[in-house]
Amino acid sequence: MGFPKIFHDLIESLSQFPGVGRRSAERMAFYILKMQPKEVSELARRIEDVQKFIKPCALCNNFSTEEICSLCSSPKREKDVLCIVEEPKDIMAIEKTSQYNGLYYVLLGSISPLDGIEDLNIGKLLRRIASNQIKEVIISTDPDNDGELTAQFLIQKLSPYKVKIYRIAIGIPLGTQIEYIDSATLGKALMDRKPV
């Protein structure tokens, strides 16, 4: 196309990202060409750094540059509540709400029969529950098929322990209109109605 191969290579790499189409990748590549050399090496360094230095927290599997992540080691967090999520990005979403101040455990996946995943390695989680420091778990897996199966799986595995088990509330989202809500959610919200 009249442009140097290394330029097309970069566009190729950028269009691998989720949600980044060919056109966006082109715009990003043009933008990179116009950036200050210092900014470019900074960007390249940051990309390499996250992979080089970030590993799962030994306690909760959250992203961390230390053995124990900043959440697990924070003196400000409640140490007896554990929110179980599928992926580290779920932690980001929950932290943004400022409504939760306990600890997390990241499953790094979910039960997914379609992908042949019918079991999860939760030894680390069970050992932690067995140590009796956790009084409450809040199962916050996604409200989809795999997430619900994962929740059932966790409930079964955790029931033998002396711990209160909660599931995050599923219902109609704020700011929506009932007429537009899918009927599965609406039905679930009616079944799970809360006394006032």
Place this chain on the structure above:
Amino acid sequence: MGFPKIFHDLIESLSQFPGVGRRSAERMAFYILKMQPKEVSELARRIEDVQKFIKPCALCNNFSTEEICSLCSSPKREKDVLCIVEEPKDIMAIEKTSQYNGLYYVLLGSISPLDGIEDLNIGKLLRRIASNQIKEVIISTDPDNDGELTAQFLIQKLSPYKVKIYRIAIGIPLGTQIEYIDSATLGKALMDRKPV
């Protein structure tokens, strides 16, 4: 937010890109963490390479890793037609059409009174026209205010030379419905009607 600083730094860098919001930058950062280490260093290298090795072609200002770009040096291109565009990305768009086989000249900007740009350095272009190798120029600046002013500027500067001057056709785009076309374009298309 419970994630390592280097992770937030990366999100920060990625959200600088045009069209990349906070959420997309987060998704890209999560994706980078899951990439193979080899792919990550490849991506970082490609980002640095484009800036390190790409410079303007000495003849036409197009992106090039060589003194003269692949289009200017191609034996397959017509050497007496010159398409004048504002930016290298316009070359990419025109090349995709496969409807043009001449050479290019990139202005690297446009007349823009609002930005205080009322003149363009086109010495290199004029010397090339003066050398009498170009028989036709096609002014392909954007059909907006600045692009039209730039076209007028070029017409004035090029008129003294023995060269046929064209402006790329402006009119109603293919695949649209006349009722939805903005009236400026529609008016221009009527004025510029073509005999059949």
